[in-house]
Amino acid sequence: MKSTHRSPSANLLRLGILLGALMPCLAQAASSRCIDPLAAFTYPDTLGTTVKTSATTSVRFLNMATFGSLPRDTNHLSKMTIPEWLDEQFAMDASCHLPFLNQTQNNNQRENRIEVWFRLAVNAPDQLRQRVAFALSEIFVVSDVGSGIGPNAITAYYDVLVRNAFGNFRDILEQVTLSPAMGKYLSTLHNQKANRSLGIRADENYAREVMQLFTIGLVQLDGSGIPLLQDGNTIPTYSQTDVENSAKVLTGWTLIDSVNFFDGNEWRVSMKPSENYHDRTAKTLLNNTPVPGLGKAPADLKILLDTLFNHPNVGPFISRRLIQRLVTSNPSPEYIKRVADVFSDNGSGVRGDMKAVITAILMDTEATKGVSANPNFGKLREPLLVLTHLWRAFSGSSLDGTVRYYYPESTIGQAPLSAPSVFNFFKPDFSPSGAIKDKNLFAPEFQLVNDANNTNFHNELFNLSHWKFKGYTWANPYDVLININSLTSRSRNPQDLVNYLNLILTGNKMPDDVKTVLLNYLRSIPYATNNGNINRSVEGLYMVLSSPYYLIQR
Template sequence: MKRGRISASILGLLVLFGQGHCAAAGAEPADCVDPWAPITYPANAAGSNGVTAVEAVRFLNQATFGSTQRDIDHLKHMPLSAWIKEQYGLDASCHLATLNQTQNNSSRENRMEVWWRLAVRAPDQLRQRVAFALSEIFVVSERNSGIPQNALAVYYDVLVRNAFGNFRDILERVTLSPAMGRFLSMLGNQKPDPLLGIRADENYAREVMQLFTIGLVRLDPQGLPMLQDGQPIPTYIQAEVEGLARVFTGWTWGDSLYFTDGDDWRIGMRAFGDYHDRAAKTILDQVRVPARGTAASDLKLALDTIFNHPNVGPFIGRQLIQRLVTSNPSPAYVGRVAAKFNDNGQGVRGDMKAVIEAILLDDEARRGPAANANFGKLREPLLVMAHLWRAFNVALPDGTVPYLYPESSIGQAPLSAPSVFNFFRPDYAPNGAIKNKGLVAPEFQMVTETQSTQLHNELWGRIQWYYSGNPYLDLNNLLVDIEALRVRAAKPATLVDYLDQLLTGRRMPTAVKSSLATYLTKVALGTGASAGTLRALDALYLVISSPYYLIQT
């Protein structure tokens, strides 16, 4: 049955809710696998140091694209650390390998479908979630860049494959990616030649420091700005940007015979010595790059210098915490993560596994508002939709998830940020109480009246129309499976309680749940095969569109 837009009764409830080495050489560290392979969970003895359902939901909403009942049940029987190690043991589900199975690997629509398919269905959820977080730090975008769709898949796989590796490797592979080279002008960057009016391009040199590694000001071990005479201390000066820009000269397509004739996006860039600036250079922290070095040796020295800067641990650690856990981590939390970045306990710097575990297993992440009164983050539209579809088993019969133009319906699409600054900046603070308290809320930079209306209308339509059992639709549509809700619909309080646990981790106040249950008693239960449908649909929409869900804590 076709439903209308939002009824007056539902609007009333919404008002109530609203109050409350070089990458060109060697193989990547993780091979691609068939993303269709089902997750095979080992048997676990009940109660073996597991977590409660509420604790499982909070953890899964941080470590995956959203909690599902199956994953909650699995996690309840094991320590969180065991789940993480289980995820480490899964092979990488890679985007290009999946895209190449389609009829056209240069189709933007196919790339979008593959991204949704892996976000919703891939077993290696932790890897996929970390890769998405990295993609919002090491930003490459299709917008006005001329980067082909299959090249974007190649770039995304750099992050997928290296998500559990070492940050130094990520930094180098990103630097030598032709997609990044095109996006930030390092591809074809030439040594200065005053007679020809050529200057070394500074774009990547600036952004690799400002956005990808160290930031603009020096930080203490807990990520707080260091001051001199009451003012923040800059991390670098313009002369060091210019020196680093000259380091990044001479690199072009990996398949080039000459400097400008290549076109293979699948392999890392290679260097041509005649186009590399071999003069002495001064880079970050006044480190001297000696004259007569090769492009490769200069690059290694530069990336080692950046990687070993004391800012990297707190700068990257804080951003990963923001993407996975909370917008305003305490300085102590940032410090603990940065310490693991600096040394994983075995003398290794940049170990991503140690960083991921430090982020997800930290007491602040696990206890949430009980440990930090400013805990929480707004869910991005992509994460909201991915969670809806994970939790309610959305996919076509062939396993695909063709949601092709998310930017038009929810205001966000993967690898489609408006600039290198991502969809939102990590230090963005909306005017009002948040900014006045010195806090940030990065994802709110996306929120406008238009975008918010788009998202809520899309959620309404995707739930109220695209559901399993709708007699007007067939299996060639993406349908949410509401059977688990239908069977609980006869008891509205039970239905609301189930959704509250599954989606929010029991964040909804008792008064709100009671109001919602009362409203649902006034929605016809129905009979026969469709019994409970209307209650199930209204309950799902009202919970997932409420602030108790949209704000992740």
């Protein structure tokens, strides 16, 4: 089916605003409340003067837990302990994207979807939630590339992740499954029971991917994510028959305003069952789990999702993916196991508690100690996270407070919720040819590293740092412009400039010899003439942003 989106009208806009406001009531109790899109962002006050967390630790931590460290947040965290910061973040209401999108002139325009995504990634106070939601969007992939899914459907889907980021994994799984965007992307929407006279049978798309990519993976794992072996071979988690039977379970879902199953226009609210199209035969799912005959679509779905949620693979499978998105490409099996154990039981007997899982990921000794705990610690920053970091660290915004960067895919090779396929921009087991592959290590983000992308990405970093700052005569005020006052004020003494950039961007990770090269270069740029203060600032900024010591985050 083609997705049809009404052209935006005043009525639709009003409905959208209404729905945005009603969202907390419509969704499950576990979802968080959304903030008012018309109010100014409120950041928590920084209390006390005692330093509890050092500056470098704060920078390093915030680069894992947020869309990039910035002096305001580093200072805030430094007066707290990391657990206190986590509690503060867990307690915040959600900056939901759809209400913000509804405030734009057209809530079903992709440019506006991308702008709202950047605006909230850069400015929202609930950074941990936003960052985890983005990580989840790279696991539970929905994309507007080649799918015909409209911007407000995509954004409503993203809000499922935003609002449930601190909820329970079981709720995420269910709300993802019933989201119209996912329904469209992987064919649960309008999936119907077999019909012999029409020669059709249930669509297997979501049935396969929900197992392969969202919950249990292809092969049975031990508690640390290592494949179990039988006679030297891995053991499949499911068979083709399991896929076919799960596909039958997933029949009979349509848009909430549908009348005849195949119609409907409401893409922002969970799908509803349509029992006439649901396969009511008895089915057997993986691990011989029975689904009795005559069951209704929601009851059958519950059995499937419960079965997947309780499969022993989910903990290690999802933990490894979340660790890779937030912390490091090659977590040790022990690290995965520690997080997976928390996934199984948060200490109070609850399985799938995301707050506990996120805490376990970020507070683990491997995350806090880095290379001294695991020599392979680290990950390549993906392009979107470099941009958000740049704009957070240097207050990037357009004239009217928006963050208008409409086509990131054409410059940095990546746009939010625009992966080329359900396999995301990069796969968890991607290994670039060369020493990383030879050591049997992984580096997912390197899948975006190739000559064409390298040139475009580095040229864009050059462009953004050299010509997109406030005060530059030829800068377009509707572009995202950064504020480089914190750099120009330090540029008289390049040593200050280098130290500052090294601290706020890398968390003091640049070695002395590299700093010396940069220092000597900046010194060679005359300060007193020809806007030397600016030249030193933008050159220094670009050199740090483009350096492997920045781009490899550890």
